[in-house]
Amino acid sequence: MRFTLSSTALSSKLVALSRVINSKNALPILGDFLFEIENNVLHLTASDSENVMKTQLELTESDGNFRFAIGNHDLLEAVKGFSEQPITFDVDLEQNLVKITYQNGLFSLPVDNADEFPVAQPVSDFAKSIVLPNAILAENINRSIFATAQDELRPVMNGIYFDLTPDHLAVVASDGHKLVRNKIFTIKSEEPSAFILPKKPANLLKNLLGKDGGDVTIRFDERNAEVNYGDGVLLCRLIEGRYPNYNSVIPQNNPNEVRLDRLSLLAALRRVQPFANDSSNLVRFHVEGSTFQLDAEDYDFSKTATERMTCEYNGTPMSIGFKGNAFIEILGNIECSDVIIQLADSSRAGLVLPSEQPENQEVVMLMMPMLIND
Structure with missing residues (x-):
């Protein structure tokens, strides 16, 4: 049995699929790619038992x-260096x-x-669906995934929450200290529904989806x-499981508003943050x-840092403490x-x-404060 195809087309598909496969x-058989040839079309599948990409x-x-x-490793190593x-x-x-025969060997x-390859469990016939543009899904996953937790309890x-309401689709992630809520007003449903997408498939989609056109259909x-x-x-x-009521933790009235240049604040934080205490940050x-x-x-090591910058602010003078590295992540995910x-x-x-x-x-991002000693 024989088939012929483009080396670069095969290589790009295998590289994308290989991200599903675990090292152990x-x-x-889960360390393999599944090849299925039918009517002159090659169907490729990779799986880790919980996630299946085709x-x-x-x-x-x-x-x-x-x-x-x-086996994925030897085949990938063999074909990824081929010219077209x-x-x-x-x-x-x-x-x-x-x-496997190619031009020079x-x-x-x-x-x-x-x-022996496991069969993926399909979604039920009663599944609900969301249709949204490729680019919108990609940017919302990119903007949210950093805020997910790694919490066994x-x-x-540990995932991204998709909450479909009559007014919008909310894409939410939180680890209890920081939270991201994205509302997409063009996507809504009279019948509310929701699901929690784990971090691994979210990362897979983050790498697969691009800025090109077309829609993505999610059935769940x-x-x-x-x-x-x-x-x-x-x-x-x-x-x-049931996702926490994320709207209840977002303040509705924070009267003191400060406006800053994002890149300048990000650069200043990156300079100051290394001087913070390693445990509290x-x-x-x-x-x-x-x-x-x-x-x-960090008085334990006699380290201090201070930096000032100009801003627009009309509120009362105030001080508040935040975890520096988490605030850097938030600023890095705003464009x-x-x-x-x-x-x-301050509380x-x-x-x-x-x-x-x-x-x-x-887009709303939230940071919980830390206790500071005045």
């Missing part, structure tokens, strides 16, 4: 319909061997029985989701008039030139907003 697997590509030629599995050229697979299922690899916090039930994008499909198991923010001051100190920080007092959460919201969206 309970089942040896894609396909047209073959130059093939002599039938058949399927086999092949046709490569031919000669598969002998009786000998469990494939011979050939190599052979063992193949495994495709029947509260697994619902209580346990599983199916994400259809371009020429690929990602099937994943969802995180089960506390950086003190003090704002008064048109002066914004950052202070960090506009200026940021607005809304504060109430209540601060909000960070872009000065210009994305079209038909609303």
Whole structure:
């Protein structure tokens, strides 16, 4: 049995699929790619048992319909260095061997029985669905994933929460100290529904989705989701459980508003934060008039740092403490030139907003304060 295809097309597909595969697997077959040739189309699958990614590509030629599995590492190493050229697979299922021929040589690899490859559990016929532009989903995952937790006791916090309401789709992530809430007003449903996407499939989508056009369709039930994008499909198991009421922790009235240049604040924080105590990472923010001051100190090692910058502020003078490295992450995931920080007092959460919201969206980021000694 034989088929021929483009080397670079195969390589790009295998590199994308390989991100699903774990370095260690309970089942040896999960270290393989599944090849299925049907009607001159190659269907490729990779899985870690909880996440399954599928894609396909047209073959130059093939002599039938058949399927086999092949180890990911050796095949990837072999084909990823090829320049654009046709490569031919000669598969002998009786000998469990494939011979791969290219312009300047050939190599052979063992193949495994495709029947051993686990079958993905599909979403139910009663699944709900969301359709949204490729670029919108990509930017919302990029903007949110840094705020997810790594918490064994509260697994619902370890993913991105998609909350579909009659007014909007909210994409939310939080680790209990920082929170990101994105509202997309062009996507809504009279019938509310929600799901929690785990961090691994979110990262896979982050790498797969681009700025190109087209829509992504997400079908989901209580346990599983199916994400259809371009020429690929990602099937994943969802995180089960009830997500916390994220709206209840977002302050509705933080009257003190300071506006700063985002990149200048980010650079200043990166200079000051290394001087903070390693365990607390506390950086003190003090704002008064048109002066914004950052202070960090670690008296155990006799280290202190202070930096001032100009700002726009009409509120009362105040000081508040934030975890420096977390605030750096927040600023790094906002794209506009200026940021607005809304504060109430030193004991209540601060909000960070872009000065210009994305079209038909609303982005809010929240930071819980830390105790400071005046």
